[in-house]
Amino acid sequence: MPGHPIDQHIPRLRRYAIALLRDRVAADDLVQDTLERAWSRWHRWQPDTDLRAWLFTIMHNIFVNQVHTAKARPTMPLDDDRDEIPVGPTQESGLAMRDLQRCLAFMAAEQRELLLLVGLEQLSYAQAAQTLGIPIGTVMSRLARGRERLRNCMAGGLPALKAVGAP
Amino acid sequence: MSAPVTHFDLHAYVDEQLGPERRAEVEAYLTEHPDAAVLVADYRVQNDRLHALFDPVLNEPVPPRVLAPRRAPRGSLWRIAAAVALVALGALLGLAAMEWRDHRSYEAQVLHPALAAYATFVADKNHAVEVGADQEVAMRNWLSKRMGVDIAIPKFDPQGYALLGGRLLPGADKPNCQLIYQRSDGKRIALFMTREQGSVHHTMTFDARGQERIAHWSNGTLSFVIAGETSPEDLHAIAVAARVQLNRS
Numbered sequence: 001m002p003g004h005p006i007d008q009h010i011p012r013l014r015r016y017a018i019a020l021l022r023d024r025v026a027a028d029d030l031v032q033d034t035l036e037r038a039w040s041r042w043h044r045w046q047p048d049t050d051l052r053a054w055l056f057t058i059m060h061n062i063f064v065n066q067v068h069t070a071k072a073r074p075t076m077p078l079d080d081d082r083d084e085i086p087v088g089p090t091q092e093s094g095l096a097m098r099d100l101q102r103c104l105a106f107m108a109a110e111q112r113e114l115l116l117l118v119g120l121e122q123l124s125y126a127q128a129a130q131t132l133g134i135p136i137g138t139v140m141s142r143l144a145r146g147r148e149r150l151r152n153c154m155a156g157g158l159p160a161l162k163a164v165g166a167p
Numbered sequence: 168m169s170a171p172v173t174h175f176d177l178h179a180y181v182d183e184q185l186g187p188e189r190r191a192e193v194e195a196y197l198t199e200h201p202d203a204a205v206l207v208a209d210y211r212v213q214n215d216r217l218h219a220l221f222d223p224v225l226n227e228p229v230p231p232r233v234l235a236p237r238r239a240p241r242g243s244l245w246r247i248a249a250a251v252a253l254v255a256l257g258a259l260l261g262l263a264a265m266e267w268r269d270h271r272s273y274e275a276q277v278l279h280p281a282l283a284a285y286a287t288f289v290a291d292k293n294h295a296v297e298v299g300a301d302q303e304v305a306m307r308n309w310l311s312k313r314m315g316v317d318i319a320i321p322k323f324d325p326q327g328y329a330l331l332g333g334r335l336l337p338g339a340d341k342p343n344c345q346l347i348y349q350r351s352d353g354k355r356i357a358l359f360m361t362r363e364q365g366s367v368h369h370t371m372t373f374d375a376r377g378q379e380r381i382a383h384w385s386n387g388t389l390s391f392v393i394a395g396e397t398s399p400e401d402l403h404a405i406a407v408a409a410r411v412q413l414n415r416s
Contacts, residue, residue: 010233015224019217032233043244100216118182119214120221125184140175147178151209 006038009055012121016056019116020063022105030066034059053127056117060131067109096154103153111146118143172196177203181210273364273390276339278383281359281392282376284336284345289355289394295347296332306333310344316362316388321412323348326405328356339363356395356402358409365389371406373399382406386414 017027129136298306328348336343343361371384383392
């Protein structure tokens, strides 16, 4: 079924999933699960609503369930040193990019989700609130906390990060 | 005067979620508050770096396995369609199996006995029939009684074949019978009747088995097989005449 409305959103679902999980295999699993569920519930999507937000909502729900069921398993190890995450043209800022990846890994999943939905996927605050199932006030406060945390982390505010460069 | 610019306004400014009016107000605020301007710049860098880091994914081909559910959509409609298709397939297979079984039993219960009887008796000069044409009425009653169904004795004199006589044959449930007709030149044809498969309506079918041409059909009560070393045209004429007379009975 080429040209289905869902199709055009798949690359962005992948971008978000990879940023969220920092693991390509797990990310593609998440996208696949999301598409599967979206297909099975396609009849429930209301055409006058935002399809992208709907898809992200599905992905969020699956992600939350996975985090919930895999709570015992550390999904973001502190010594995470995976280099398979795409790094753009970052010759001059490669270290900053690496810092960003590490700092994202340190963040709480709910903060990372929101930061990515707004900062990367450019969802409106209202769409983000709908996707995550939280009030818009919570979106604002959580976003502010997440960005502050990321800012501190990028500035070297975490001891673990300082230790990275140390011998 | 407008509402005071809050921390949340700074985020909304970075994320371009403000209307033009409010945006202008925040910009004016930033020129007067360098600390806020630094925050805004830092938040922008965060967003820029997220894009720099992850936007390359957008240009990657989507791995096929991710699209697997799209290729085999599991929507409820598809599920119903798949179920319907499966049921239809099952029904088709069932029908095919029944047809195959019917075909097998039709061969075994109708055609084989008919051809065996033809091969056994038609060529027998002196004992081809048990009861001669001179006892046609008695033969008809006898065959009808033994076979448990009214047996008609069709005539093919217009086609050149006169009744020679008939005989009872062993059958699986009820006996079968065979009538033999003979042309003036001695050429013979046989009409075989059986109750096997009789309830199945078989349309008239013409076929050839070795030297013999056969025509066979069922009328809802009996199955008939006409066999003979005749031309196709002769057999056709006889078979049509037989069907007319037998179906009327």
